[in-house]
Amino acid sequence: MNEESAHYWQHPALPGVDLLRAHYVRHSFGKHTHDGYVLASITAGVEAFHYRGGLEVAPAGSVALVEPDRVHTGHAGVPDGWSYQVLYPSSAQLASVAAELGAAPGSPGFGTAVVHDDELTRLVQQTHRAAEQNQVLAASTFLRLALARAVRQHSSQRLIRSAAGGVLGAATAARDLLVARLEEPPTLEELADAVGARPFPLLRAFRETYGLPPHAWLTQQRVRTARAMLDTGASPADVAVAVGFVDQAHLTRHFRRIMGVPPGAYRRVRKNVQETIGRSPAG
Known part of the structure; x- marks a missing residue:
């Protein structure tokens, strides 16, 4: 599939979150940063990007994690390009989820830029699917679970307290x-x-x-x-x-x-x- 496509949008159920579903072959992203985080589920092909002084390679089935204000690029890692579904949550949103989970104060960081996590992949894609079908409760739930999964499994910050609490009634x-x-x-x-x-x-x-x-x-x-x-x-x-x-x-x-x-x-x-x-x- 050599025809490129991109759909960049927002959904009312996910305030402050941008979504991107795209397939790129020849397109490449120059050096740039984002105000918030990037969670990109690679659904086909391979994306490559320069990040933190090295070249990262994200194949299908992986998730690319990019922190705010980190310079990075983006280009095809194979001749047929790559397809992905991306969530762009704000720094405040991820920090809020991290705080609820008991993370140390501050913006969460990720020790690894490309992770192989089937559950995180599923949650990113389910967020997209639910938003596309206008399922507001499902979309907001999957988004929060995706952010929580990213923090729990891939953040470099230590969880310092339990987030458990009683919810009587x-x-x-x-x-x-x-x-x-x-x-x-x-x-x-x-x-x-x-x-x-x-x-x-x-x-x-x-x-x-x-x-x-x-x-x-x-x-x-x-x-x-x-x-x-x-x-x-x-x-x-x-x-x-x-x-x-x-x-x-x-x-x-x-x-x-x-x-x-x-x-x-x-x-x-x-x-x-x-x-x-x-x-x-x-x-």
């Missing part, structure tokens, strides 16, 4: 809020603020109470609500909008994953069952 309150805001759920940060908790303790408490993180529980609740609406004869297109999915295709993907059949087929079966019951003679 917060999980239940968060669940009730998600039910009430099924169509327009809050971000993880907004959800935590609303129930008087911090994001990571809330994530732990919610998972322990309901077996899933809030964004995954929200998807299941949406499918559960969609099922009840389909039982009344509502169309899949109307149901998708009513429960907060982006479109019918988005509903279909999650409905089939959880229920085993697409919503249209489910609705037809339920309609046939109800009609059969309606025609049954009284006993």
